Amino acid sequence: MEQKQYLREKLPEMIELVSHLVQIPTVWDPASAGVGKPFGKNIAIGLGTFLKLAGQMGFATRNYDGYAGEVTAGQGHRMIGILGHLDVVKASPGWSTPPFQPVIRQNKIYGRGVSDDKGPLVSCLYAMRYLMQEKRIPEGCSIRLIAGCDEEEGMQCIAYYKKKAERLPDESFVPDGYFPLVNCEKGLIDFDLLYPAVSEKGPEVIPVLQFQGGAGRNIVPDRAECILKVLPSEKDIIARLQSNPQLQIKEDEDSSHLILQTRGKAAHAMSPELGKNAISILVEALLDSGLTFSCQAFLEKYEKLIGKTVFGEKMNCACEEAESGRLTLNIGKAEQRENAFLIEANVRYPCSKNHQWIVDAMMGQFSASGFQVKERLAMDPLYIDKKDPLVQKLMEAYQEVTGDFQHDAFAIGGATYARYLPHTVSFGPLFPGEKELAHEDDEFLEIESLEKMTQIYIDALEKLLEE
Ligand SMILES: [Zn+2]
Structure with missing residues (x-):
């Protein structure tokens, strides 16, 4: 037929x-x-x-x-x-x-x-x-x-x-x-990062009671939030945070809590450049305030290695190939737990690179900065x-x-x-x-x-x- x-x-x-x-x-x-x-x-x-x-x-x-x-x-x-x-x-x-x-x-x-x-x-x-x-x-x-x-x-x-x-x-x-x-x-690697929640001490330090953002490693988070222990009478601190237009602040008259929220834009982890990461925006806003937080070390390390970048620029991992494009890194979720900050991340790398290259080039830097790296899934290109x-x-x-x-x-x-x-x-x-x-x-x-x-x-x- x-x-x-x-x-x-x-x-x-x-x-x-x-x-x-x-x-x-x-x-x-x-x-x-x-x-x-x-x-x-x-x-x-x-x-x-x-x-x-x-x-x-x-x-x-x-x-x-x-x-x-x-x-x-x-x-x-x-x-x-x-x-x-x-x-x-x-x-x-x-x-x-x-x-x-x-x-x-x-x-x-x-x-x-x-x-x-x-x-x-x-x-x-x-x-x-x-x-x-x-x-x-x-x-x-x-x-x-x-x-x-x-x-x-x-x-x-x-x-x-x-x-x-x-x-x-x-x-x-x-x-x-x-x-x-x-x-x-x-190539693709799903990995978790754990950073010990050692608390900064001192009279100036603002306790961070909660920190969280994102839903999972495959999406650029469109919202993040943290709760600070700040009294309504601490007007100077509140004013400093309020001066940052990235932060939405909810004050609670009766309590000693201040809720800070940031908004980003969701996108698929395979093209994080199309989104805006609300976690990264929150980290930057906290650091820009000039205040000191109980999780200061975590914030500084995050900013040093990741910040608002999505191509691994801050770790000198950025690379691009004609056929397969650029390396991308997405921080999809972050959460403060009892003893540690947990980050869920996803990296996708061009075809000529291999798993060991990423481990050497990227994971090594996270480890050296105090993060514990746990690989969840790896797929070769x-x-x-x-x-x-x-x-x-x-x-x-x-x-x-x-x-x-x-x-x-x-x-x-x-x-x-x-x-x-x-x-x-x-x-x-x-x-x-x-x-x-x-x-x-x-x-x-x-x-x-x-x-x-x-x-x-x-x-x-x-x-x-x-x-
Ligand atoms: Zn299918």
Whole structure:
């Protein structure tokens, strides 16, 4: 059958399957977890349903104890991989229609997970089905689709899969990013900093009773606050703080507390330069007052190493590369605890650098200044040359279907699944100019895009199957 005819014929079926999968709210739910359902009941049902339907289409399937599933076409040794995920993020109350009851309006399917990542998974499944039924998978080759189940939560799924699978695909793509193709993802380290809350002593010292800002390391904090022990009669101190327009001050007539607040601007940690860090604004405002606070040492060290910078300038770590861009540092959260100040931070670094370089260049300076550094998560950068046959074949498939020769493979600061498999890039499903809807309210998928991406995936797989 001709490809176009196949797509026309199967499109209604694909839409139905996407809708069917969206109705299973595959949100991480540890409360209902158990054997065979490590991420909760609904994710296990979603995986079971997907594998059953794939089995009915004639594919070989395997369930990896509820962590991930695989769907295989062909039996040859040379294996092309596709890696996507069946879990979705929660839906907020802001949706216009019920997120798990998909609706079609103006040629768009609305529902949680239609674009991230159930629609693309169904698209790839139908691309494989076409090649299988047309007997276009050469004898020595096979295509394996891997569906992970906690991509949004901790990516344990892919770690488990890698441990249990007999072998991994030779080269793969991840339909959970952008077209034309992402060949470069920055390295990333999530880390915590602890600074001992040794209290400054002396008659001039203003006790800081509370200090906090931010919600998590992946967002630039848009608000921060501290509570000082200052009596209403200490007019001079109050006046000095009031003279700083960055500080919003709440006085409490009856108490001895002064609440100071700062406002910043939220942004994603991968581009902190687009935000304004409320914690950094607060630290600077306190220091600018010329007063002495009980956490003076912490404030001074923060200012010395970080201040308002987001590119590691104060630590001489700033670096920039043509393809992957600049190193970025985000201080996402700070909090005064009983014995220490805790900071949650995230650094993303260009592709030619490595983990050890950051440890030497940045963490060493924090340690030397009295911070205790605890690494929480580290991901090496991903880089595949644009001249690599994998990139070239995928780009050709994209260009032939769309006629778009303008957009080139590019780099992102975010992290996709692609880092977890050998020789893998993220390829689609979002087309240039399309709005990023993953994790947003009213997530939708254009039916036209579903058809187009399937056509691209068919062509891409065919090219990858050629020796
Ligand atoms: Zn995703």
